[in-house]
Amino acid sequence: xxxxxxxxxxxxxxxxxxxxxxxxxxxxxxxxxxxxxxxxxxxxxxxxxxxxxxxxxxxxxxxxxxxxxxxxxxxxxxxxxxx
Numbered sequence: 751x752x753x754x755x756x757x758x759x760x761x762x763x764x765x766x767x768x769x770x771x772x773x774x775x776x777x778x779x780x781x782x783x784x785x786x787x788x789x790x791x792x793x794x795x796x797x798x799x800x801x802x803x804x805x806x807x808x809x810x811x812x813x814x815x816x817x818x819x820x821x822x823x824x825x826x827x828x829x830x831x832x833x
Contacts, residue, residue, distance in 0.1 A: 761794070768826065797820075802817070
């Protein structure tokens, strides 16, 4: 897989993971949202669970916690929107 396709796939999955887990980067408190996203991107790009992530996302886990295999699970949990 080419590097650009890999990056695009992972960024799409990361965005969908953030949506399904109600992750809101504005909860990081201002400019730190940029640092939050940069860190999340790096974690996602080097993740070895792309197929598992894709499957989990396709199952539809609206308003869920991220799966344990997600390298950003802890990071996303800190920005979980309250119900």
